[in-house]
Amino acid sequence: MFFRAWQRLSSVVLGLALAPAAMADWGLNMPQGITEVSQSIFELHMLIFWICVWIGVVVFGVMFYSIFKHRKSKGAVASKFHESLGLELLWTAVPTVILIAMAVPATSVLIQMYDTTNSDVDIKITGHQWKWQYDYLGEDVGFFSNLTTTDDEIYNRTEKGENYLEEVDNHVVVPTGKKVRFLITSNDVIHAWWVPEIAVKKDAIPGYINESWAMIPEGQEGIYRGKCAELCGVQHGFMPIVLEAVTADEYQVWLDDQRAGKVAEAAAAQGDFSYDELMVEGAAVYARSCAGCHGTEGQGMGSIFPALAGSPMALNDMAGHIDIVINGKPGSAMQSFSAQLTDVEIAAVITFERNAWGNDTGETVTPKMIIDAKK
Amino acid sequence: MSKQQSTLRKLLSFVQSVLAGLVGIQSNKKREEDFNDGGLERMVYVGLGTLVLFLIIVITAVNSALPG
Numbered sequence: 001m002f003f004r005a006w007q008r009l010s011s012v013v014l015g016l017a018l019a020p021a022a023m024a025d026w027g028l029n030m031p032q033g034i035t036e037v038s039q040s041i042f043e044l045h046m047l048i049f050w051i052c053v054w055i056g057v058v059v060f061g062v063m064f065y066s067i068f069k070h071r072k073s074k075g076a077v078a079s080k081f082h083e084s085l086g087l088e089l090l091w092t093a094v095p096t097v098i099l100i101a102m103a104v105p106a107t108s109v110l111i112q113m114y115d116t117t118n119s120d121v122d123i124k125i126t127g128h129q130w131k132w133q134y135d136y137l138g139e140d141v142g143f144f145s146n147l148t149t150t151d152d153e154i155y156n157r158t159e160k161g162e163n164y165l166e167e168v169d170n171h172v173v174v175p176t177g178k179k180v181r182f183l184i185t186s187n188d189v190i191h192a193w194w195v196p197e198i199a200v201k202k203d204a205i206p207g208y209i210n211e212s213w214a215m216i217p218e219g220q221e222g223i224y225r226g227k228c229a230e231l232c233g234v235q236h237g238f239m240p241i242v243l244e245a246v247t248a249d250e251y252q253v254w255l256d257d258q259r260a261g262k263v264a265e266a267a268a269a270q271g272d273f274s275y276d277e278l279m280v281e282g283a284a285v286y287a288r289s290c291a292g293c294h295g296t297e298g299q300g301m302g303s304i305f306p307a308l309a310g311s312p313m314a315l316n317d318m319a320g321h322i323d324i325v326i327n328g329k330p331g332s333a334m335q336s337f338s339a340q341l342t343d344v345e346i347a348a349v350i351t352f353e354r355n356a357w358g359n360d361t362g363e364t365v366t367p368k369m370i371i372d373a374k375k
Numbered sequence: 376m377s378k379q380q381s382t383l384r385k386l387l388s389f390v391q392s393v394l395a396g397l398v399g400i401q402s403n404k405k406r407e408e409d410f411n412d413g414g415l416e417r418m419v420y421v422g423l424g425t426l427v428l429f430l431i432i433v434i435t436a437v438n439s440a441l442p443g
Contacts, residue, residue, distance in 0.1 A: 088400045107440050115442065 031196050034220045038199035040109045048102055055098070113199075116211045119181035121174065127184075127191030127204035127228065128335065130235035130292065134172045137183075141258040144340045145170045146288050147238045151296050154238075165237060166225045169288070171244040175251035177218040184210045188335070189233060195226030195243050203230060216245045235292055269343040269367040275351070278364060282352025285345045290353075293333065298357040304333060309357035318363060321350055322373045338374065343367040389414070389421040397425065 032042045070076035122137040128144075135142035145168045152158040154165075161167070174180045184193050186204040194201040198214040226241035246254065273281075287296070293305040298314075300307030308314050313321050325346055328336035337346060350365040392409050395401040409418070 083403060085400065085402050092398050092400060111440065111442060 033197045033199045034224070035198050035214050035216060037109075037113055037214070038197065040112060041199050044105055044109045047105060051098065051102060113212070116181050116213045118179060119213060120178035121180045122183065123172065123174070123180060124183045124185070125172075125193050125204065127186040127188075127193065127232070127239075128340075129188050129233050129333070130228075130239040131340075132168075132172070132193070132239060132241060133187075133340075134170075136255070139255055140262075141255055142339075143170045143258070145172060145242070147240060148288070149238075151287070151291060163225070166227075166240045166242070168240060168242045171223070171242045173244045173246055173251060173254050174214075174216065175248040176216045176221055176245050177248060178251075179213055179215045181211060181213045184212065190230050191228045191232045191239070192230035193226070193241060194229035195224055195241055197224040197226075198243070201229055218247070221245050221247060221250075238292065265342045265344070269371060271367075273344070273347070273366065275355075275364050278348040278351040278366075279355060281345065282348035282350070283356070285341060285349040286352050286356075289337065289341065290349065298353065298359075308353050309359065311359075314353050314359050315361060318350075318354070318365065319373075321354065322346075322365065322370065325350055326370070326373055343370040343374075346370045385412070385414070386417070386421070388412075389418055390425075392418070393421050393425045396422075397429075 030042060030045055032039060124135040124137055126133040126135070131147070132145045133142070134145060147165065148167045148169050149161065149163075149165050150158070153160045182193065182200060182202070184202045184204045185208060186206045188206065190206070191204040192201060193204055195214075198216065200212045200214055202210045202212045204210070222245055224243045224245065226243065228236055228239045228241075230236075232239075290308075294300055294308050295305070298307060298309035298311075313324070324334060326336065326338045328334050341349065344367045347365045347367040347370050351363070353359070354361045354363050354365070388408075392401065392405065395405070
């Protein structure tokens with residue numbers, strides 16, 4: 001009876017051991033991912049998991065068997081001895097062998113994970129409160145990646161979209177079949193860049209550069225989502241990562257588009273914009289880049305993020321207003337938007353802030369004024 | 376037993392004691408012998424030698440595991 005039950009339990013455990021993929025699909029296990037490294041990590045994880053399971057089964061099995069077999073009601077008497085050299089050697093040697101058996105594959109995977117040499121593409125990733133900045137080294141391409149989920153979705157004023165809190169304006173695009181090296185750092189507090197499907201999770205630490213890499217196999221083109229994995233402030237949950245894997249050819253086209261877009265932006269900044277155009281653009285930029293701290297209606301947030309509605313700076317000090325948006329305010333949470341926004345966007349958002357929520361100054365800030373202020 | 380054999384036996388006994396110390400397993404009898412025999416100086420030398428050997432093993436293992 002006992003033997004049959006034990007046999008049945010062993011069959012279940014063995015069945016589970018042989019079906020790691022099924023467990024991953026179940027959703028309780030870690031994802032297998034799409035890269036060679038992620039597969040290696042998954043296999044290592046399963047190996048260690050089953051070693052632990054079998055240790056547990058053996059240790060608790062012996063323990064419960066002993067408790068049952070040598071119970072007091074059967075008249076068992078505890079044997080009293082001080083030392084047992086053989087037993088002590090056994091319980092030292094067995095864990096040592098098990099640890100070495102685990103260390104060998106673990107070391108192999110770690111070496112694979114940390115080998116960032118011979119990369120084809122290098123991307124510097126900088127964490128900001130609360131967005132990611134991507135710079136493609138040597139390609140003259142760089143941008144910020146901002147959350148696009150609207151406040152209406154966040155505050156339940158409208159239905160939540162399919163990729164709620166998981167969509168951004170600019171995807172980080174990588175080619176498949178190429179080794180991509182990520183250089184990860186931070187501009188303010190500690191963040192962590194995490195995309196589970198490529199098994200990359202690295203802390204972004206101010207003043208320090210962490211490295212990692214991934215090679216997404218050809219044929220695995222698609223969107224892979226991740227998030228900040230280090231509590232980094234009030235909007236920690238609002239800085240997702242969207243990684244887009246494309247073919248090498250598509251990647252080259254995308255790089256060319258990015259460079260062309262940059263040239264077009266610079267040319268656009270020299271053009272003339274009407275008050276209405278700046279207000280429309282400014283409202284969009286404000287919602288995306290400013291509302292998180294200063295509030296959707298410019299009402300501010302506590303004593304840390306000042307209100308812009310009725311603010312003396314927004315009403316009377318245009319030079320100061322331009323300066324604080326371009327350069328930020330040292331010692332405060334107000335960061336520099338010089339690299340985050342284009343000249344047109346900065347002009348638009350300042351115009352918007354000086355005329356929205358009853359500020360009504362009637363003043364227009366042009367992109368040319370921003371270019372001059374940056375000199 | 377010649378004097379040479381006796382010295383070798385003692386040395387092996389010290390090595391065994393040091394190795395036992397490394398893994399934390401030693402019988403009471405052997406421990407008492409070690410304390411009664413004296414030879415603290417020799418024990419320290421054997422201990423230091425074992426430590427150097429351990430470091431060499433670790434460094435070799437790490438270097439052989441690392442690529443290049």
